[in-house]
Amino acid sequence: MKPRPFTYLAPTSVDEALAALAEHSFDAKVLAGGQSLAPLLNFRMASPEYLIDINDVAGLDRVRRVDGGWHIPALVRQRTVERSPELRAAFPLLPAALEQVAHPQIRNRGTVCGSLAHADPAAELPTVMTALDATMRVASVRGEREVPAEEFFQFHFTTSLEDDELLVGVTVDDLPPATSTGFAEFAPRHGDFALAAVAGVVTRASDGAVGAVRLVASGVAARPQRLTAAEKVLLGQRPTPDVVGAAERAARGEVDPTGDIHASADYRRHLVGVLARRVLTTIAEEGDHA
Amino acid sequence: MTRTLAPLVGAALDRVDGARKVAGAAPYPNDVRYPDLAYAALVRATISAGRVSGIETEGAEGAPGVLTVITHLTAPRLSRGPATSIGPQPTPPLQGDRVDYDGQYLAVVVAGTREQAVAAADLVEVRYEVDEPVLRTEDPRAEREENPWHFDTTRGDPAGALRTAEVRVDSTYTTPHLTNNPLGPFTTVARWDGDDLTVHDSTQHTANTRSALAGVFGIPEERVRVLAPFVGGGFGAGLRSWPHVTVAAMAARVVGRPVALELTRPEMFTGTGGRPSTVQRIRLGSTVDGRLVAIDHHAEYPAAMDDAVRYRVTPRGAGAYACPNFAARDVQVRLNVPPTGHMRAPGTAEGLFALECALDELAFRLDIDPVDLRLRNVAEVDPENGRPWTTTGLRECYRVGAERFGWYGRSPAPCSMRDGHRMVGYGMAGVTFGWTMMPCRAAATLHPDGTATIATSATDIGTGTYTILTQLAADLLDLPPDWVRVELGDTRLPKAPAAGGSGLTAAVTNAVQDACRNLLEIVRNGHPRGTDVRAEGASAPPEREDVAPSGAFAAVFAEVRVDPDLGELRVVRLVTAVDGGRIMNPKLAASQIIGGTVGGLGMALMERTTPDPGSGRIMNANLGDYLVPVHADVPDVDVLFVGGPDPLTPMGVKGVGEVGVVGVAPAVANAVHHATGRRLRALPLTVENLL
Numbered sequence: 001m002k003p004r005p006f007t008y009l010a011p012t013s014v015d016e017a018l019a020a021l022a023e024h025s026f027d028a029k030v031l032a033g034g035q036s037l038a039p040l041l042n043f044r045m046a047s048p049e050y051l052i053d054i055n056d057v058a059g060l061d062r063v064r065r066v067d068g069g070w071h072i073p074a075l076v077r078q079r080t081v082e083r084s085p086e087l088r089a090a091f092p093l094l095p096a097a098l099e100q101v102a103h104p105q106i107r108n109r110g111t112v113c114g115s116l117a118h119a120d121p122a123a124e125l126p127t128v129m130t131a132l133d134a135t136m137r138v139a140s141v142r143g144e145r146e147v148p149a150e151e152f153f154q155f156h157f158t159t160s161l162e163d164d165e166l167l168v169g170v171t172v173d174d175l176p177p178a179t180s181t182g183f184a185e186f187a188p189r190h191g192d193f194a195l196a197a198v199a200g201v202v203t204r205a206s207d208g209a210v211g212a213v214r215l216v217a218s219g220v221a222a223r224p225q226r227l228t229a230a231e232k233v234l235l236g237q238r239p240t241p242d243v244v245g246a247a248e249r250a251a252r253g254e255v256d257p258t259g260d261i262h263a264s265a266d267y268r269r270h271l272v273g274v275l276a277r278r279v280l281t282t283i284a285e286e287g288d289h290a
Numbered sequence: 291m292t293r294t295l296a297p298l299v300g301a302a303l304d305r306v307d308g309a310r311k312v313a314g315a316a317p318y319p320n321d322v323r324y325p326d327l328a329y330a331a332l333v334r335a336t337i338s339a340g341r342v343s344g345i346e347t348e349g350a351e352g353a354p355g356v357l358t359v360i361t362h363l364t365a366p367r368l369s370r371g372p373a374t375s376i377g378p379q380p381t382p383p384l385q386g387d388r389v390d391y392d393g394q395y396l397a398v399v400v401a402g403t404r405e406q407a408v409a410a411a412d413l414v415e416v417r418y419e420v421d422e423p424v425l426r427t428e429d430p431r432a433e434r435e436e437n438p439w440h441f442d443t444t445r446g447d448p449a450g451a452l453r454t455a456e457v458r459v460d461s462t463y464t465t466p467h468l469t470n471n472p473l474g475p476f477t478t479v480a481r482w483d484g485d486d487l488t489v490h491d492s493t494q495h496t497a498n499t500r501s502a503l504a505g506v507f508g509i510p511e512e513r514v515r516v517l518a519p520f521v522g523g524g525f526g527a528g529l530r531s532w533p534h535v536t537v538a539a540m541a542a543r544v545v546g547r548p549v550a551l552e553l554t555r556p557e558m559f560t561g562t563g564g565r566p567s568t569v570q571r572i573r574l575g576s577t578v579d580g581r582l583v584a585i586d587h588h589a590e591y592p593a594a595m596d597d598a599v600r601y602r603v604t605p606r607g608a609g610a611y612a613c614p615n616f617a618a619r620d621v622q623v624r625l626n627v628p629p630t631g632h633m634r635a636p637g638t639a640e641g642l643f644a645l646e647c648a649l650d651e652l653a654f655r656l657d658i659d660p661v662d663l664r665l666r667n668v669a670e671v672d673p674e675n676g677r678p679w680t681t682t683g684l685r686e687c688y689r690v691g692a693e694r695f696g697w698y699g700r701s702p703a704p705c706s707m708r709d710g711h712r713m714v715g716y717g718m719a720g721v722t723f724g725w726t727m728m729p730c731r732a733a734a735t736l737h738p739d740g741t742a743t744i745a746t747s748a749t750d751i752g753t754g755t756y757t758i759l760t761q762l763a764a765d766l767l768d769l770p771p772d773w774v775r776v777e778l779g780d781t782r783l784p785k786a787p788a789a790g791g792s793g794l795t796a797a798v799t800n801a802v803q804d805a806c807r808n809l810l811e812i813v814r815n816g817h818p819r820g821t822d823v824r825a826e827g828a829s830a831p832p833e834r835e836d837v838a839p840s841g842a843f844a845a846v847f848a849e850v851r852v853d854p855d856l857g858e859l860r861v862v863r864l865v866t867a868v869d870g871g872r873i874m875n876p877k878l879a880a881s882q883i884i885g886g887t888v889g890g891l892g893m894a895l896m897e898r899t900t901p902d903p904g905s906g907r908i909m910n911a912n913l914g915d916y917l918v919p920v921h922a923d924v925p926d927v928d929v930l931f932v933g934g935p936d937p938l939t940p941m942g943v944k945g946v947g948e949v950g951v952v953g954v955a956p957a958v959a960n961a962v963h964h965a966t967g968r969r970l971r972a973l974p975l976t977v978e979n980l981l
Contacts, residue, residue: 103922188858
């Protein structure tokens with residue numbers, strides 16, 4: 001199949017891109033890496049009248065240090081983040097997850113922000129950004145706003161972006177001291193969307209107890225799901241095997257996935273528990289050695 | 291003539307067609323263009339049983355570019371082509387209002403462009419009278435055919451021997467419906483010139499497509515020309531002349547223009563056959579020291595309502611194990627499913643999965659090493675007729691494969707080997723693959739410039755026929771390989787059998803050898819200078835009363851890792867030792883075995899065509915949901931060839947087309963048992979079942 005005819009626009013600045021979005025709004029789609037959009041166009045599951053290709057927009061292709069964190073603009077490829085020494089050091093969670101996103105060829109082209117704006121609830125990046133409490137930088141001709149990841153992802157392939165808005169970048173704040181992270185997923189076939197994945201960010205208090213925790217699962221709900229019951233089990237406790245086991249049970253109990261031809265609901269629920277335990281065990285060991 | 295060049299047969303020559311393929315210059319059927327080519331798109335049934343009560347075509351007929359819409363109400367009357375060695379021809383399309391399966395063709399739209407045809411096909415409206423489909427073999431309404439192809443065998447007294455056996459295994463195994471999924475969508479481009487029909491087709495058997503179409507349209511075979519110089523893979527899907535081939539030719543006749551019909555991926559799932567699902571019960575009886583005394587193998591599998599292929603799941607000669615008491619029974623059950631076909635070692639792959647797993651169960655029960663159990667039961671003669679085999683490489687396959695794999699380094703007890711939190715398992719399976727050969731003709735021509743052309747109607751579906759015939763002719767005619775041209779895939783060339791049943795290489799190499807010898811005879815006797823010299827040759831299956839053709843042998847060894855918490859199963863190592871007779875080209879033959887191994891890995895781990903249980907419609911008719919292994923899923927595959935030329939035919943070739951597929955799934959399943967102590971008897975070896 002080939003896409004339905006569309007008008008191709010290639011703005012060279014953010015302002016031009018926003019003007020095009022303002023003009024065509026619902027009738028337009030933004031093309032960045034195209035790893036999700038191009039197949040949708042070819043299958044005619046998406047048939048926009050205007051395709052706004054932002055690849056020529058200046059200034060969106062380099063990560064940069066900002067006050068207290070890192071900013072990943074809209075044209076930064078997934079592979080760039082995966083291989084960036086600075087980002088690897090600052091957020092080990094990013095390469096841990098990115099290495100399991102599809103295949104290298106796809107990550108070479110696909111962008112971080114493109115995956116976030118696409119908002120597939122089975123994808124790694126929305127889950128990871130939710131765990132990192134990242135902030136989406138959203139712009140339109142009406143101005144700019146910041147949206148926390150948890151508010152950004154709303155439903156299957158649905159974000160809080162308005163029709164005239166562009167996700168210009170995502171900012172991730174530096175992790176507090178004594179913070180450990182972990183990621184685990186399982187896909188029967190390499191490179192496929194995972195049946196389930198879990199990302200965790202845990203900050204330990206001076207006594208070794210969990211002071212702050214964000215535990216997020218993908219593939220089990222219409223958007224990345226915070227495992228709040230499991231988090232409650234952990235808060236204020238040292239992550240001993242018993243506590244981690246209780247968190248695993250809580251995680252298994254609080255998700256309500258649906259089954260499909262690839263995996264039953266029960267199996268997905270089981271996976272979330274096992275993956276949560278593995279993430280927390282890694283984090284606990286790392287924290288105990290720190 | 292003195293041999294001045296190094297022998298090429300047996301050398302690892304690169305594919306002679308490789309550069310053309312990589313450059314996109316090899317003409318596949320969907321590359322064929324004619325100036326006035328029209329394009330067809332199909333309308334398919336969306337119910338599994340019933341009849342068409344109304345079909346509205348006005349909207350489609352009025353759509354841009356549409357030339358015609360053909361339905362069962364307007365289609366020319368067609369006949370069913372002549373039956374073949376693999377069963378009847380498929381039901382001719384658009385001949386009535388009955389619907390027997392979801393996906394059956396109900397109309398074809400022909401238009402000036404493919405896009406116009408596809409868009410207009412959406413506008414055809416079909417009304418149905420819907421019947422309750424028969425979708426499960428256990429449905430009491432399902433018609434059962436015992437012994438449908440007269441393969442059932444009984445030797446000795448299997449029931450009595452089972453009753454008195456010292457040790458028994460009684461297990462039921464299931465394998466799913468699978469779809470071949472060659473990468474190239476099947477395409478037919480048909481053109482009429484008066485009563486002469488030319489068809490470019492994705493087929494593994496040009497002669498079959500020709501006789502099928504001649505029969506369907508009631509014209510002499512000589513008026514039909516079928517071309518398939520390159521085919522984008524087959525895996526058995528191209529052995530029959532499917533309804534879409536007829537639809538394309540019919541459409542071309544109706545519109546008076548050449549017509550191209552390229553199947554979509556979903557249409558490939560319902561329109562080109564596939565492996566039927568099976569349920570198999572195996573009962574083994576043995577002495578305590580591991581001598582088989584009884585094998586009873588029963589297999590049931592679906593066939594379509596109005597179509598069935600000649601099929602056999604219970605392996606001939608029980609996989610060539612020596613056993614005095616033996617029973618094999620096949621049952622075909624008519625269901626509202628798409629026509630079944632042939633896929634990667636059809637029947638044998640399903641049947642030997644069950645048998646080789648049952649033998650592993652017996653070995654475990656007896657506490658005998660699985661390799662040793664098989665060695666104790668190797669049939670020294672053909673169990674069906676007592677004749678000695680032409681070759682006996684099976685023991686060597688076990689020995690060499692086990693040695694390369696490090697089989698005897700395993701700790702035999704299940705759950706006894708670990709790698710961190712992962713359980714480690716070793717498993718193996720033996721394979722005997724039935725021998726097939728069909729009559730074949732070929733021509734060899736020496737040109738005045740000293741180059742030569744080899745010609746036969748056989749197809750090269752990616753396996754390397756172009757290359758091995760180049761090697762063979764270069765040796766026989768004492769020419770450098772680039773002085774030899776090989777022409778394939780055209781019914782105007784001497785008639786060859788199918789690229790199927792692992793039988794083409796034996797047939798075609800013997801025919802080409804005969805043609806080259808005949809050519810040299812003419813040349814030696816003197817011939818006019820400056821003209822082509824042409825000779826034909828032929829081969830036929832030898833009629834031997836004194837020996838039994840052994841076919842190819844293999845032994846497959848697999849190592850798996852199982853994560854017991856996740857239910858994750860990974861195959862980390864595979865070794866296959868193969869006796870394929872004379873290996874024409876070790877590089878291509880090893881590629882063939884690796885390809886078969888990957889197909890077997892798909893069968894073991896992930897492939898499954900999933901019907902909706904209520905409607906029968908295939909729910910995963912796309913490559914996103916029908917999983918085949920990706921590169922990252924495929925471990926190191928070590929291929930070793932053992933044995934030597936099979937004295938059965940002059941060339942000594944056995945054929946390695948399918949032998950690589952068969953042993954992988956049972957070897958992996960047996961490795962899972964060794965790793966986990968869990969016996970999975972259903973394919974694919976679903977991760978959820980490991981918890």
